[in-house]
Amino acid sequence: MALYVQKFGGTSVGSVERIKAVANKVKRFRDEGHQVVVVVSAMSGETNRLIELAEQINDEPTPREMDMLVSTGEQVTISLLAMALHRLGVPATSYTGAQVGIQTDSAYTKARIQRIDTEDLRADLDDGQVVVAAGFQGADDEGNITTLGRGGSDTTGVALAAALGADECQIYTDVDGVYTTDPRVCSRAQRLETITVEEMLELASLGSKVLQIRAVEFAGKYNVPLRVLSSFEDGPGTLIVAESDQEEDSMEEPLISGIAFTDKEAKLTLLNTPDVPGVASRILGPIADANIEVDMIVQNVAPVGDYTDFTFTVAKSDYKQTMQILKDQVLPDLGSGELRGDDNIAKVSLVGVGMRSHAGVASRMFRVLADENVNIRMVSTSEIKISVVIDEKHMELAVRALHTAFGLDKQDIEPE
Amino acid sequence: MALYVQKFGGTSVGSVERIKAVANKVKRFRDEGHQVVVVVSAMSGETNRLIELAEQINDEPTPREMDMLVSTGEQVTISLLAMALHRLGVPATSYTGAQVGIQTDSAYTKARIQRIDTEDLRADLDDGQVVVAAGFQGADDEGNITTLGRGGSDTTGVALAAALGADECQIYTDVDGVYTTDPRVCSRAQRLETITVEEMLELASLGSKVLQIRAVEFAGKYNVPLRVLSSFEDGPGTLIVAESDQEEDSMEEPLISGIAFTDKEAKLTLLNTPDVPGVASRILGPIADANIEVDMIVQNVAPVGDYTDFTFTVAKSDYKQTMQILKDQVLPDLGSGELRGDDNIAKVSLVGVGMRSHAGVASRMFRVLADENVNIRMVSTSEIKISVVIDEKHMELAVRALHTAFGLDKQDIEPE
Numbered sequence: 001m002a003l004y005v006q007k008f009g010g011t012s013v014g015s016v017e018r019i020k021a022v023a024n025k026v027k028r029f030r031d032e033g034h035q036v037v038v039v040v041s042a043m044s045g046e047t048n049r050l051i052e053l054a055e056q057i058n059d060e061p062t063p064r065e066m067d068m069l070v071s072t073g074e075q076v077t078i079s080l081l082a083m084a085l086h087r088l089g090v091p092a093t094s095y096t097g098a099q100v101g102i103q104t105d106s107a108y109t110k111a112r113i114q115r116i117d118t119e120d121l122r123a124d125l126d127d128g129q130v131v132v133a134a135g136f137q138g139a140d141d142e143g144n145i146t147t148l149g150r151g152g153s154d155t156t157g158v159a160l161a162a163a164l165g166a167d168e169c170q171i172y173t174d175v176d177g178v179y180t181t182d183p184r185v186c187s188r189a190q191r192l193e194t195i196t197v198e199e200m201l202e203l204a205s206l207g208s209k210v211l212q213i214r215a216v217e218f219a220g221k222y223n224v225p226l227r228v229l230s231s232f233e234d235g236p237g238t239l240i241v242a243e244s245d246q247e248e249d250s251m252e253e254p255l256i257s258g259i260a261f262t263d264k265e266a267k268l269t270l271l272n273t274p275d276v277p278g279v280a281s282r283i284l285g286p287i288a289d290a291n292i293e294v295d296m297i298v299q300n301v302a303p304v305g306d307y308t309d310f311t312f313t314v315a316k317s318d319y320k321q322t323m324q325i326l327k328d329q330v331l332p333d334l335g336s337g338e339l340r341g342d343d344n345i346a347k348v349s350l351v352g353v354g355m356r357s358h359a360g361v362a363s364r365m366f367r368v369l370a371d372e373n374v375n376i377r378m379v380s381t382s383e384i385k386i387s388v389v390i391d392e393k394h395m396e397l398a399v400r401a402l403h404t405a406f407g408l409d410k411q412d413i414e415p416e
Numbered sequence: 417m418a419l420y421v422q423k424f425g426g427t428s429v430g431s432v433e434r435i436k437a438v439a440n441k442v443k444r445f446r447d448e449g450h451q452v453v454v455v456v457s458a459m460s461g462e463t464n465r466l467i468e469l470a471e472q473i474n475d476e477p478t479p480r481e482m483d484m485l486v487s488t489g490e491q492v493t494i495s496l497l498a499m500a501l502h503r504l505g506v507p508a509t510s511y512t513g514a515q516v517g518i519q520t521d522s523a524y525t526k527a528r529i530q531r532i533d534t535e536d537l538r539a540d541l542d543d544g545q546v547v548v549a550a551g552f553q554g555a556d557d558e559g560n561i562t563t564l565g566r567g568g569s570d571t572t573g574v575a576l577a578a579a580l581g582a583d584e585c586q587i588y589t590d591v592d593g594v595y596t597t598d599p600r601v602c603s604r605a606q607r608l609e610t611i612t613v614e615e616m617l618e619l620a621s622l623g624s625k626v627l628q629i630r631a632v633e634f635a636g637k638y639n640v641p642l643r644v645l646s647s648f649e650d651g652p653g654t655l656i657v658a659e660s661d662q663e664e665d666s667m668e669e670p671l672i673s674g675i676a677f678t679d680k681e682a683k684l685t686l687l688n689t690p691d692v693p694g695v696a697s698r699i700l701g702p703i704a705d706a707n708i709e710v711d712m713i714v715q716n717v718a719p720v721g722d723y724t725d726f727t728f729t730v731a732k733s734d735y736k737q738t739m740q741i742l743k744d745q746v747l748p749d750l751g752s753g754e755l756r757g758d759d760n761i762a763k764v765s766l767v768g769v770g771m772r773s774h775a776g777v778a779s780r781m782f783r784v785l786a787d788e789n790v791n792i793r794m795v796s797t798s799e800i801k802i803s804v805v806i807d808e809k810h811m812e813l814a815v816r817a818l819h820t821a822f823g824l825d826k827q828d829i830e831p832e
Contacts, residue, residue, distance in 0.1 A: 016472040050492065056432040058499040065502070068510050069495035072488035076466065079485035083474040086481070094484050099559055143515055 002167040003035040003125070007135060007157030010044035011174050012231035013077050019043075022231070023084035025172075026130060030090060035125045037160055039135040040081055041153040042073025063108030067137070067147045071097070074134035074153070082132045092130040095121075097137030097145070102156065104138035104146045111138060111146035113155070116163040125164075133160065154215035162222035169219065169226050170237075171211060176230035177238035178203070178210055180408040181259040186400050188409040192257060193236070196243045197226075199257045202351040202385045216240065243353055255361065256352035256406040261399050263392050265295060266319035266343035267378065268312060268326060273337040275308040283310055286329045292318045296347070296380045296387060307336075311378055313389065319343045345377060346395035349387040350402065362386050368405040374398050418583040419451040419541070423551060423573030426460035427590050428647035429493050435459075438647070439500035441588075442546060446506055451541045453580065455551040455573040456497055458489025479524030483553070483563045487513070490550035490569070498548045508546040511537075513553030513561070518572065520554035520562045527554060527562035529571070532579035541580075549576065570631035578638035585635065585642050586653075587627060592646035593654035594619070594626055596824040597675040602816050604825040608673060609652070612659040613642075615673045618767040618801045632656065659769055671777065672768035672822040677815050679808050681711060682735035682759035683794065684728060684742065689753040691724040699726055702745045708734045712763070712796045712803060723752075727794055729805065735759045761793060762811035765803040766818065778802050784821040790814050 006026065013019050022038070029036050050070050054061045061069075078094035085092035101117030124131050135153025138146050148155050154171055161169035177191040178200065195203075197220035204213045210228055219226040220242060229237025273279055284294060297312045314322050323341050331337055355361040362379075365386055369376060374397065378389035390398055403409060422442065429435050438454070445452050466486050470477045477485075494510035501508035517533030540547050551569025554562050564571050570587055577585035593607040594616065611619075613636035620629045626644055635642040636658060645653025689695055700710060713728045730738050739757050747753055771777040778795075781802055785792060790813065794805035806814055819825060 016469065019473060053432065053492070053496060054499055057435060057496055058503040061499045062502060065495040065498045065510060068498075068512075069492060072491045075488045075491075076469070076485060079481045080469060080473055082481045082484075083470055083477045086478060087474040094481060096484075096561075145512075 001033050001035065003037075003164060004029060005037045005039060005157050005161040005164070005166045005169045006172065007039040007153055007170065008041070008172045008231060009153060009174075010041040010047070012172050013040050013081065014044035016080075018231075019077070019080050020084050022081060022172075023088055023090070025231075026085060027088050027090050030130060037121070037125070037131045037133060037164065037166070038081065039133050039153055039157040039160060040074060040077045041135050042070070043077055046073040046076065064144060067108045067111075067145050071134070071137045071145045071147055074136055078132045078134050085130055085132070090130055091128055092132055093124055094132040094134075096134045097156070098139030098143065100131070100133040100160070102138035102159070104140055104148070106140040106142075106144065106146065108144075108146055110149040111140070113138060113148070113159050116159060118160075118163045121160075121164065152212070152214075154212040155218055158215045158218045158222075158224050158226060161224045161226075162218065166224070169224050171215070171226065171228050172231040173210060173228060174231065175210060175228070176233060176235050177228055178240070179258070181261070181399055181403055185261070185396050186259075186403045188400075188403060188411075190408065190410040192238050194239045194241055195257055196353050197240055198243060198384055199351050199353055200240050202349070202382070203258050203260050211240075255354040255358055256350050256408065257354070258351050259348065259399055259402055259406075259408070260351060261346060261348045261395055263346040263395055264316050265313040265345065265347055265389075266316045266322075266341065267345050267389060268314065268319075268322055269340040270310045270326065270330070270334075271338040271340060272307045273310055273334050275306045279308070279334070280310065282333055283326075283330050284312070286325050287314070287322055290321065290325060292322055292325075296378065296389065298378055298380055313345075313347070313378075316343055342377070344392045345389050346392045346398075347387055347389050348395065348398050348402065349385050350406065351385050353384050355386070356383055364405070365402065368401050369398055372397055372401050374401075417449050417451065419453075419580060420445055421453045421455060421573050421577040421580065421582045421585045422588060423455040423569055423586065424457070424588045424647060425569060425590075426457040426463070428588050429456050429497065430460035432496075434647075435493070435496050436500050438497060438588075439504055439506070441647075442501060443504050443506050446546060453537070453541070453547045453549060453576055453582070454497065455549050455569055455576060456490060456493045457551050457569040458486070459493055462489040462492065480560060483524045483527075483561050487550070487553045487561045487563055490552055494548045494550050501546055501548070506546055507544055508548055509540055510548040510550075512550045513572070514555030514559065516547070516549040516576075518554035518575070520556055520564070522556040522558075522560065522562065524560075524562055526565040527556070529554060529564070529575050532575060534576075534579045537576075537580070568628070568630075570628040571634055574631045574634045574638075574640050574642065577640045577642075578634065582640070585640050587631070587642065587644050588647040589626060589644060590647065591626060591644070592649060592651050593644055594656070594674070596673070597677070597815055597819055601677070601812050602675075602819045604816075604819060606824065606826040608654050610655045610657055611673055612769050613656055614659060614800055615767050615769055616656050618765070618798070619674050619676050627656075671770040671774055672766050672824065673770070674767050675764065675815055675818055675822075675824070676767060677762060677764045677811055679762040679811055680732050681729040681761065681763055681805075682732045682738075682757065683761050683805055684730065684735075684738055685756040686726045686742065686746070686750075687754040687756060688723045689726055689750050691722045695724070695750070696726065698749055699742075699746050700728070702741050703730070703738055706737065706741060708738055708741075712794065712805065714794055714796055729761075729763070729794075732759055758793070760808045761805050762808045762814075763803055763805050764811065764814050764818065765801050766822065767801045769800050771802070772799055780821070781818065784817050785814055788813055788817050790817075 082092045082094040103115040104111035135156040179189045181189045183189040226240040295313045374394045498508045498510040519531040520527035551572040595605045597605045599605040642656040711729045790810045
């Protein structure tokens with residue numbers, strides 16, 4: 001007998017039929033003798049419907065009232081799923097986030113879980129009940145309803161799994177696992193059997209949005225085995241494990257686990273800025289003040305004199321505003337420098353814990369791109385990731401070439 | 417400064433525009449220096465939408481899950497109304513039934529209020545907040561969400577007013593008060609300035625469905641001044657008062673306060689049944705067992721011998737089933753008797769605390785009906801009510817004639 005926490009997102013419970021399908025899936029696990037806690041999101045479309053209602057009334061609703069409003073979305077789903085389970089003869093009880101014991105701080109719309117009281121929950125499970133819990137929500141010390149922010153249902157699932165010491169937290173989505181890269185771009189992309197938490201974090205933050213980053217961090221921190229799998233077809237999905245666990249399983253870990261990419265960023269460069277202490281903060285300070293998030297940052301010494309070139313990327317949607325800030329505030333402040341910008345770029349990243357122990361990944365990457373005549377505009381590396389910025393038009397070509405070159409292709413039988 | 421509890425039903429909050437209108441109304445009271453607790457129902461149509469979802473999943477949903485589901489309806493309204501108040505610069509906080517301290521028993525879908533913890537509520541009011549509370553719902557001792565049954569928002573309003581010692585509980589509806597009779601049937605019907613709790617109870621149970629009976633009982637029991645008034649137009653509405661209060665106000669109380677009527681009942685008669693102890697329960701027992709509610713009951717001694725005639729009314733929708741039960745079970749059990757039925761009847765009732773101290777109301781009623789050639793099929797009386805059953809086709813004629821004869825007509829300047 002195992003204890004599973006199973007999380008189903010908005011698409012998976014998006015209609016009466018799908019809720020019935022989820023009930024059937026849960027019943028199968030229970031028929032095999034397992035204990036099950038189900039965490040569900042609002043039916044797809046419902047949260048947006050509620051937000052639109054609010055917007056018609058007040059264009060700046062208070063966060064507390066927004067949480068009061070949108071938390072009804074999951075409450076509808078939990079009751080409907082419990083009813084669907086009852087219809088199949090499965091004893092089940094629904095609980096809101098507050099009722100299931102999820103205590104958060106009072107940061108409405110982006111609350112953080114502080115504590116989970118599992119006593120009642122355990123009593124229900126021992127009593128043979130399936131527990132159906134509302135994802136995405138909790139309550140603060142005073143009983144005010146809070147939400148964890150969009151996508152927070154994943155976090156609820158992992159947090160409940162951690163608190164209960166569950167054998168596995170299963171996140172059901174509309175994809176059947178984590179892929180080496182996006183199959184829509186590279187037809188030879190393949191599903192990974194396992195991936196480490198760290199790799200998953202790099203892939204998620206780079207654009208392979210299968211799981212909420214926070215949930216993965218949480219799973220890593222509390223050592224919760226996390227599995228991503230499809231709501232709509234059976235299959236093993238992808239198991240996300242702590243790195244230590246993986247090393248036991250596979251002696252020969254792959255060099256690269258996946259390739260992430262995005263064309264949603266733009267690049268800005270300040271040429272010939274004075275190379276004096278504090279210049280980076282004088283450039284990025286005004287941008288942070290405007291609540292613009294900066295992703296990659298690269299600083300190079302200029303060929304001659306005490307000057308430097310400073311390059312960074314922002315979301316494409318922030319490009320124009322960032323350019324304006326640099327022009328109006330930063331350049332006058334620095335007193336010198338030249339401004340360049342490019343929003344026709346793409347970022348391609350290789351991710352893999354294996355590269356830590358293998359030299360030469362970067363040089364191999366650059367060679368592959370050179371062979372394809374892809375110019376590299378910018379490079380940035382971390383321990384388990386190499387990212388390059390290239391021209392947007394080369395993105396798909398680069399992803400496919402790298403996918404093949406690093407042995408990620410489906411049915412690839414060449415040894416690494 | 418007064419403390420008002422204001423309850424707005426589903427129609428009054430049925431759209432974004434109407435919610436904004438409610439916020440404006442609440443603001444007006446607050447601008448005059450009053451404290452306000454607002455109780456709201458689900459937006460009209462929302463509860464039915466949720467019930468339909470449930471029915472698509474399970475045709476016998478458990479009451480607990482139904483309450484979990486439908487209670488989201490009011491939760492949406494409270495947050496939207498709080499947002500609308502904020503937009504007008506009015507500080508307001510929304511609370512679910514559980515949060516506002518409404519403790520009930522665990523009789524899901526028809527829970528009864530057991531206790532109201534007003535401490536937090538008072539703190540909010542003293543802090544200058546408008547409290548926006550979800551009607552119709554509460555929580556049991558274990559924190560399970562319960563509902564008070566349909567229309568229970570009125571009860572929430574009165575219960576909160578009682579617990580807080582409010583100066584007035586105002587029930588906003590789509591009518592502008594309680595009328596002497598239904599204006600659609602009698603164009604000379606007029607709005608009553610005041611009516612006693614007892615009269616209101618008789619009128620409500622007889623078909624003038626302005627207020628939930630339970631709320632009126634509650635108001636009577638806890639001596640809460642209750643006012644019915646229109647959401648859509650300004651006006652004094654009708655004040656429902658304890659009888660003692662009214663007697664102080666008006667020495668010359670009217671003989672009759674209102675005329676109720678319904679054509680939704682059917683009449684069944686057992687002629688020549690044995691007149692022995694226990695016969696009534698032998699007739700009505702099987703009917704009660706089938707969950708059929710009996711309204712009027714009249715028993716007459718038959719002209720000769722130890723026989724009696726037994727007549728009662730049920731809802732028209734229960735007529736056929738009741739007839740079948742009498743035929744299949746009751747007649748064989750009694751061993752004798754003859755069965756008659758009529759579903760083309762109407763019941764017309766005069767209601768007024770004044771009739772207690774005035775003889776002759778009944779005879780005057782009968783004379784008026786006789787003058788109009790209306791045959792009386794059945795009579796039943798209580799301390800403040802006389803009901804007659806007549807042919808359905810005479811209902812409107814009877815109501816109008818009685819309305820005039822008992823001095824209820826608008827612009828009637830004849831002394832009583």
